[in-house]
Amino acid sequence: MPLRSVFTSAATDQEPATVEPTSHSAVQGGDAGEQVLDGHDRARLGARAAEAARRLAGEGIVAVALTWVDVSGITRAKTVPVERLEHAAAWGVGMSPVFDVFLLDDSIVSGRHIGGPSGDLRLHPDLDRLVPLAALPGWAHAPALRYAQDGSVHPLDARALLRREADRLAGDGYAVKAAFEIEWAVSDGEGEEFSPACKGPAYGMTRVTELAGYLRDLLESLKATGVTVVQLHPEYAPGQYEVSVAAEDPVGAADTAVLVRETIRAVTIRHGMAASFSPKVEADSVGNGAHAHLSLWRDGAEAGAEGGAVNAMAGGPGPFGMTAAGEAFAAGVLRRLPALLAVGAPSVASYLRLVPSHWSGAYACWGLENREAALRFVTGAEGERATAANLEVKCLDAAANPYLLLAALLAAGRDGLGAGLRLPEPVDVDPAALTEEERAARGIAPLPASLAESVAAFEADAVLREALGEAVTDTVAAVRRGEIALLDGATPRQVAAATRWRH
Secondary structure, eight states: OOOOOTTTTOOOOOOSSSSSOOOOOOGGOTTTTTTTHHHHHHHHHHHHHHHHHHHHHTOOOOOOEEEOOOOOOOOEEEEEEGGGHHHHHHOEEEOOGGGGGGGSSSOOOOOSSOOOOOOEEEEOOOOOGEEOOTSOOOOOOOOEEEEEETTOOTTTTTTHHHHHHHHHHHTEEEEEEEEEEEEEEOOOOOSSOBBBSSSSSOOOOHHHHHHHHHHHHHHHHHHTOOOEEEEEOOSSTTTEEEEEEEOOOOHHHHHHHHHHHHHHHHHHHHTOOOOEOOOSSSSSSSSOOEEEEEEEETTTTTTTTTSSSSETTTTSSGGGGGGHHHHHHHHHHHHHHHHHHHHHHHTTHHHHOOOTTTSSOOOOEEEETTTEEEEEEEEOTTTTTTHHHHHHHHHHHHHSHHHHHHHHHHHHHHHHHHHHHHOOOOOOOGGSSSSSSHHHTTTTTEEEHHHHHHHHHHHHHHHHHHHHHHHHHHHHHHHHHHHHHHTOOOHHHHHHHTTTTTT
């Protein structure tokens, strides 16, 4: 379900009725670097924002947080009083481009395209995603669109890049529905150490009982904000929970991932606790993932169906019912997993989590409902496969910028479609249980075991470089190398401590 913005009533969950380019006005997205704000755009946006501000003020909202996610995966923000929303929508809020080269400890590196104290860009609220924050009374939230001073889309705007990748697929007659699973761990300790706030067994009802009031408030806040929760459950590690939300368009899915995480953080603080989304909260425990679910859809007429859109992950002659297009998309993602880790498992701590036999997907393989495969194919129950079948990419975590990650995943899948790729044989066991010779014979390779390895694969990947652009590629590599240097020589315990509360 899309969020309930101040311009819409509560939406309903639905499959896309048609597959067509998601064209928007300049400030609502479009091809990165191609659209330029003009006087007409600014006047129209200001008028819309003025109307929204009146509605928000009537609901007791006093300020709006404009958020973006930096290359390190940290959500940054600037805020404006609600009476300044009109000006912010028309003219933007100033921000230094150097935020794109912040590391997780807020130190700053420099790339070939970004770095130093000079320069400015403008943050514009996406009014289509402007929503009151139930977990922060008096506040509203809008994801920021980033523009240069001349009104052109900023090349480091990952949200615009994601919209462009969705539009490229739409131009070929396809759409993607996406969602993130969000895992987090709750601490009731003081200071920087982690003390699990619940002590019950993994996945146990005891953990629900221990923090029932907290979980109830969280569900109520998410619902009031317009987020459709599919399920919430205790996870494996002490103090750990997971929430799953309904799938939507890729930009919406990334927006929702940010909003869900900040809602969790706010509700947790209100209950006198702290939430960690780190890939490795404690060095000797399992970490937090942020698995991405993807399904490819195509126009019903092109697929031979009557009206609507058809899920390409079901109803076909391919593996476990995939269509040829669904298989090719999945194969494209599988092929590029080593490079994708530089944006999907982007922290030194990510590689403390990404280890065999921990359900993190440490091997580049795929399988039907195989939780040890990096790419898990989910058919759904018999009778709902036409809507439920999807891919789960398991080797990802919440240190990732969700916009940048989804843009890269869509680019990989689109390349698979263009090349008509086929999947290798599925894997139905834990790859770690096979011998090295058996894995080699089946073409099962381990994913990079360090951030340095994934960065090298990322820089060498021509498909991702073309999709993301030279400025993004260089900046990602610079930030990743900065974190590698920052934590060089640190023990796993020190890495976990340095990362624990940053994302």
